[in-house]
Amino acid sequence: MDMGRESRWEKDAVTVEIVFALVTAAALAGVVFAVALGLTYLLDLSGEASRGVLTGGAVVGAVAGVWRLVRVLRRFDVARRGGR
Numbered sequence: 001m002d003m004g005r006e007s008r009w010e011k012d013a014v015t016v017e018i019v020f021a022l023v024t025a026a027a028l029a030g031v032v033f034a035v036a037l038g039l040t041y042l043l044d045l046s047g048e049a050s051r052g053v054l055t056g057g058a059v060v061g062a063v064a065g066v067w068r069l070v071r072v073l074r075r076f077d078v079a080r081r082g083g084r
Contacts, residue, residue: 013080021072029065033057 006014036057040050 010080014076017073017076021069021076024072025065025069028068029061032061032064036061 033054036053039045039057040053045053
């Protein structure tokens with residue numbers, strides 16, 4: 001009887017889920033920023049307009065990455081507490 005302590009398998013599952021959440025969040029943020037970068041080249045923006053689009057892409061990418069991270073970890077926690 002382990003009196004509520006997590007098994008090694010459960011700890012490994014949490015670690016894998018955290019790494020998955022971090023990698024997919026970084027990938028999503030990178031894709032969003034790449035779209036903004038592509039827009040600057042596609043529309044041939046320069047100077048302040050280019051800087052504004054890239055800054056916006058970085059901010060939106062960061063927000064999308066954090067959203068993905070929280071969503072994945074919250075979904076995992078709900079599934080873990082539900083016994084799935």
